[in-house]
Amino acid sequence: MLAKIKLYLQDFWRYRYLLQNLVGRDFKLKYRRSVLGVLWSVLNPLLMCLVYWAVFSSLPGFRGNIPNFAVYLLCGQLMFNFFSDATSSGMSSVLSAAPLLKKVYIPKYIFPMEKCCFSMVNTCFSFVALLLVILFTGSPLHFTIVLAVYPLATMFLFSFGIALALSAFTVFFRDIMHMWGIFTTALMYFSAIFYDPAAMTSMTGGFNLQSLIHLNPVYWYITGFRQCVLYGELMSPTMLVVCGGCALVSLTVGMIIFKKTQDKFVLHI
Amino acid sequence: MEPIIKVDNVSMCFNLSTEKHESLKEYFLALVQGRLHYDEFYALKNVSLDIMPGDFYGLVGLNGSGKSTLLKTIAGVYKPTTGKVTVNGTIAPLIELGAGFDMDLTARENIYLNGTVLGYSPKYIDEKFDEIVDFSELCNFLDVPLKNYSSGMVARIAFAIATITKPDILIADEILSVGDFLFQQKCEQRMHELMSGGTTVILVSHSIDQVERMCNKVAWLSHGDLKMNGDTATVCAAYKQAQREG
Numbered sequence: 001m002l003a004k005i006k007l008y009l010q011d012f013w014r015y016r017y018l019l020q021n022l023v024g025r026d027f028k029l030k031y032r033r034s035v036l037g038v039l040w041s042v043l044n045p046l047l048m049c050l051v052y053w054a055v056f057s058s059l060p061g062f063r064g065n066i067p068n069f070a071v072y073l074l075c076g077q078l079m080f081n082f083f084s085d086a087t088s089s090g091m092s093s094v095l096s097a098a099p100l101l102k103k104v105y106i107p108k109y110i111f112p113m114e115k116c117c118f119s120m121v122n123t124c125f126s127f128v129a130l131l132l133v134i135l136f137t138g139s140p141l142h143f144t145i146v147l148a149v150y151p152l153a154t155m156f157l158f159s160f161g162i163a164l165a166l167s168a169f170t171v172f173f174r175d176i177m178h179m180w181g182i183f184t185t186a187l188m189y190f191s192a193i194f195y196d197p198a199a200m201t202s203m204t205g206g207f208n209l210q211s212l213i214h215l216n217p218v219y220w221y222i223t224g225f226r227q228c229v230l231y232g233e234l235m236s237p238t239m240l241v242v243c244g245g246c247a248l249v250s251l252t253v254g255m256i257i258f259k260k261t262q263d264k265f266v267l268h269i
Numbered sequence: 270m271e272p273i274i275k276v277d278n279v280s281m282c283f284n285l286s287t288e289k290h291e292s293l294k295e296y297f298l299a300l301v302q303g304r305l306h307y308d309e310f311y312a313l314k315n316v317s318l319d320i321m322p323g324d325f326y327g328l329v330g331l332n333g334s335g336k337s338t339l340l341k342t343i344a345g346v347y348k349p350t351t352g353k354v355t356v357n358g359t360i361a362p363l364i365e366l367g368a369g370f371d372m373d374l375t376a377r378e379n380i381y382l383n384g385t386v387l388g389y390s391p392k393y394i395d396e397k398f399d400e401i402v403d404f405s406e407l408c409n410f411l412d413v414p415l416k417n418y419s420s421g422m423v424a425r426i427a428f429a430i431a432t433i434t435k436p437d438i439l440i441a442d443e444i445l446s447v448g449d450f451l452f453q454q455k456c457e458q459r460m461h462e463l464m465s466g467g468t469t470v471i472l473v474s475h476s477i478d479q480v481e482r483m484c485n486k487v488a489w490l491s492h493g494d495l496k497m498n499g500d501t502a503t504v505c506a507a508y509k510q511a512q513r514e515g
Contacts, residue, residue, distance in 0.1 A: 104362050
């Protein structure tokens with residue numbers, strides 16, 4: 001068993017440059033021929049944030065009494081965008097790598113992994129936007145911001161696990177691609193990106209929306225992230241456990257599904 | 270001596286679903302209506318083959334006889350349905366040239382991308398970069414996106430990258446059929462160089478002359494069966510005989 005794991009790690013280590021090169025390729029192709037180039041990675045979340053802010057800050061019911069609403073909004077948006085981007089691009093990664101997979105042997109998990117890494121690189125650029133918003137709105141910059149690495153890292157593993165499972169399913173059933181788009185949109189509204197979940201209970205009457213939101217792992221990653229970046233506090237034990245636990249479960253399940261099905265990929269793509 | 274590649278009783282089965290069910294709805298409809306049967310198609314049937322280090326092995330056979338499938342199972346692209354393939358060494362696969370090329374990237378970027386697909390380190394590619402460019406004779410077009418290349422030019426680059434290292438095994442699937450005759454000669458020469466360095470080569474070719482000229486052993490596949498294997502003269506004679514008789 002241990003020898004097997006060692007073999008896997010060796011295999012991965014051999015292909016680490018490929019991972020690096022694929023991320024580089026995606027990055028080059030994304031910004032090739034655009035005038036502003038990589039600046040879009042910063043501008044995009046900034047402008048999106050402006051749109052959300054313009055819409056929701058004028059609705060007092062949504063806004064509740066959230067201080068530093070723009071930062072609150074952008075934190076949620078960054079984290080959620082990472083999740084939806086990593087999972088949806090990871091999902092189609094194996095399919096789009098079909099020409100390669102049919103001709104050479106490459107560990108297949110490289111492709112969903114590459115998409116997750118690429119999304120993470122983009123998210124890191126968006127941090128510049130977040131810092132700009134923090135400075136511009138004069139909200140305090142806490143040193144706990146460095147602790148945001150934990151929700152980010154666990155979120156990465158969580159998304160990678162889901163991307164693994166989805167990319168395996170997609171090979172056999174393409175419908176999943178369409179379903180997942182709708183699912184993530186629905187999930188977005190349950191992730192408390194632009195509202196305070198505590199304020200929502202009164203609005204929905206008897207229906208307990210808050211407990212529903214608490215079932216959403218993405219909500220916990222966003223909350224953990226806000227705790228570090230926005231409120232300058234340490235994450236509560238619950239947050240630590242939920243973030244870590246969800247990542248672990250998703251990664252394990254994803255890996256098992258992927259490993260069980262990967263030998264059949266070439267026959268279906 | 271231990272064989273470097275041991276193909277042990279390998280069968281490769283494809284599900285030739287006449288209609289591929291690519292969506293859940295189609296799948297369940299087919300399931301309910303009882304149309305969900307697959308035609309099984311064996312591209313390889315119980316093929317066993319030992320390839321010794323230093324062999325120059327030719328694979329001959331008509332289209333659809335399973336040559337490429339056999340190469341792909343050896344390269345690890347396909348996992349055999351039954352049987353086992355054991356490979357003791359590094360493989361440089363040249364199965365359809367240009368695998369892993371991104372047509373939107375330039376030749377320079379593609380050399381690095383393709384090199385890492387084959388498992389080289391960027392440092393190693395740095396060292397060998399000039400050699401690759403020299404061999405492919407394309408130094409004037411290095412920063413042109415690959416989509417503007419002709420297929421012959423793509424083939425040159427691909428061959429140059431794949432043979433830059435000293436792999437233990439080189440798998441070549443009809444690659445020599447592209448490129449002009451000068452480049453073909455150059456490729457043959459390169460393959461002989463590799464062989465004298467101890468590389469085992471497996472070559473698929475439809476040109477029986479080429480196989481006779483280059484290989485020391487030949488396997489003849491027909492409809493997924495290994496019809497005959499052994500030294501070049503015997504197998505090629507039998508193969509040509511069969512072709513004539515049609």
